[in-house]
Amino acid sequence: MAPVKVFGPAMSTNVARVLVCLEEVGAEYEVVDVDFDAGEHKRPEHLARNPFGQTPAFQDGQLMLFESRAISRHVLRKYKTEEVNLLREGNLQESALVDVWLDVEAHQYNPAISPIIYQHYLIPMRGGTPDQKLISKSMEKMKKLLDVYEARLSKFKYLAGDFVSLADLSHFPYTYYFMATPYVSAFDSYPSVKAWWESLMSRPAVQKVISQLPKQ
Amino acid sequence: MAPVKVFGPAMSTNVARVLVCLEEVGAEYEVVNIDFQAMEHKSPEHLARNPFGQIPAFQDGDIVLFESRAIAKYVLRKYSKSAGVDLLREGDLKEAAMVDVWTEVEAHTYNPALSPVVYECLIYPAMRGVPTNQKVVEESLEKLKKVLDVYEARLSKHDYLAGDFLSFADLNHFPYTHYFMGTPHASLFDAYPHVKAWWERLAARPSVKKISANMPLKF
Numbered sequence A: 001m002a003p004v005k006v007f008g009p010a011m012s013t014n015v016a017r018v019l020v021c022l023e024e025v026g027a028e029y030e031v032v033d034v035d036f037d038a039g040e041h042k043r044p045e046h047l048a049r050n051p052f053g054q055t056p057a058f059q060d061g062q063l064m065l066f067e068s069r070a071i072s073r074h075v076l077r078k079y080k081t082e083e084v085n086l087l088r089e090g091n092l093q094e095s096a097l098v099d100v101w102l103d104v105e106a107h108q109y110n111p112a113i114s115p116i117i118y119q120h121y122l123i124p125m126r127g128g129t130p131d132q133k134l135i136s137k138s139m140e141k142m143k144k145l146l147d148v149y150e151a152r153l154s155k156f157k158y159l160a161g162d163f164v165s166l167a168d169l170s171h172f173p174y175t176y177y178f179m180a181t182p183y184v185s186a187f188d189s190y191p192s193v194k195a196w197w198e199s200l201m202s203r204p205a206v207q208k209v210i211s212q213l214p215k216q
Numbered sequence B: 001m002a003p004v005k006v007f008g009p010a011m012s013t014n015v016a017r018v019l020v021c022l023e024e025v026g027a028e029y030e031v032v033n034i035d036f037q038a039m040e041h042k043s044p045e046h047l048a049r050n051p052f053g054q055i056p057a058f059q060d061g062d063i064v065l066f067e068s069r070a071i072a073k074y075v076l077r078k079y080s081k082s083a084g085v086d087l088l089r090e091g092d093l094k095e096a097a098m099v100d101v102w103t104e105v106e107a108h109t110y111n112p113a114l115s116p117v118v119y120e121c122l123i124y125p126a127m128r129g130v131p132t133n134q135k136v137v138e139e140s141l142e143k144l145k146k147v148l149d150v151y152e153a154r155l156s157k158h159d160y161l162a163g164d165f166l167s168f169a170d171l172n173h174f175p176y177t178h179y180f181m182g183t184p185h186a187s188l189f190d191a192y193p194h195v196k197a198w199w200e201r202l203a204a205r206p207s208v209k210k211i212s213a214n215m216p217l218k219f
Helices: A013-025 A068-078 A092-125 A132-153 A172-178 A182-189 A191-201 A204-212 B013-024 B068-083 B093-128 B134-155 B174-180 B186-191 B193-203 B206-212
Strands: A004-007 A029-032 A057-060 A063-066 B004-007 B029-032 B057-060 B063-066
Touching: A004 A013, A013 A029, A013 A068, A013 A172, A013 A204, A057 A068, A063 A068, A063 B093, A068 B093, A092 A132, A092 A172, A092 B063, A092 B068, A092 B093, A132 A182, A132 A191, A172 A191, A172 A204, A182 A191, A191 A204, B004 B013, B013 B029, B013 B068, B013 B174, B013 B206, B057 B068, B063 B068, B093 B134, B093 B174, B134 B186, B134 B193, B174 B193, B174 B206, B186 B193, B193 B206
Parallel strands: A004 A029, B004 B029
Antiparallel strands: A004 A057, A057 A063, B004 B057, B057 B063
């Protein structure tokens, strides 16, 4: 079986989301860079993989996919075993809770955290100054979210319940970059969230993806 | 079996997202209004259902859920066999993946381009008495045109987004597009004949007609 291919820069958060899932299931894969600076993402070859010109894109034999959470679902579904079942699609209640907290990541957590990552990392890379007002606003939103996460994670080991799932793993990429900003101390007020994050970080799959990230 | 409960106003887009799926599988359900004016969404009773104080929330016996797409998928999974309806295609790796892809596109690409037009033209003037911000509308319409270019290409190859079968991906587009058609910019879709035809197929579905009846375009 040919390794699956993930198209996009290895340091990209959304690429990392897919890679951590591939590592969790032990699938063989190849990362194929897409050179944004050279406009590669807008050229016909890449548009054929992702018509919106974004990354990641993904190829599994004849199947071409895009949208990192959709790709992640496919990977976890295809390579699922008794031991590695991160979607719980055989169980109505468990799969629903995975979906709930994955949607929370996508629609609440990500919109709060990503402006901080963007301002802190990407703006200086382009010679600009981070917008502190925007960062403060995002931090306020983050704190309100973390209040809810703290309540949840003080009851359950993981977001969907007492089992790790895609809902937890989906938080890894942006949170990893956040932890290297000066704003990391915000997590100190949330001991259950902090413990949950540390348990995610200790997963071999997560450590493997981190070790493959280009140095800052 | 007690009917399931959906908490939130029937005219809300995200409530409608759940209701159209309940209709598609023919499940019995009750809509329980949440009074935003009275801050009911922030009451302890509602926060116990949805800790973010949003709608919809959902209850099926002991199971309490929130986030409209998660609720909708639960409904489709639970009732699909008995209804003889398969809108998620989880039995087929390739089809399920395509449903997921276009469900994500609706959430992360289509909706962010289209919904500001709905908010500026319909919702904010009616609910907050503020005038339409034309700049936001113009910028959103430009983004939406680029998105619809891609949809036109896709829907000229397949009848529906995930392939030649109706799926959850298509139904997700219904609520906000319904309201978009009540803005002065509805005719934008005329430039995209396959998209327009796809929308008309969706709008003609009995489930969509039934839920649309509770979503007045003037409010």
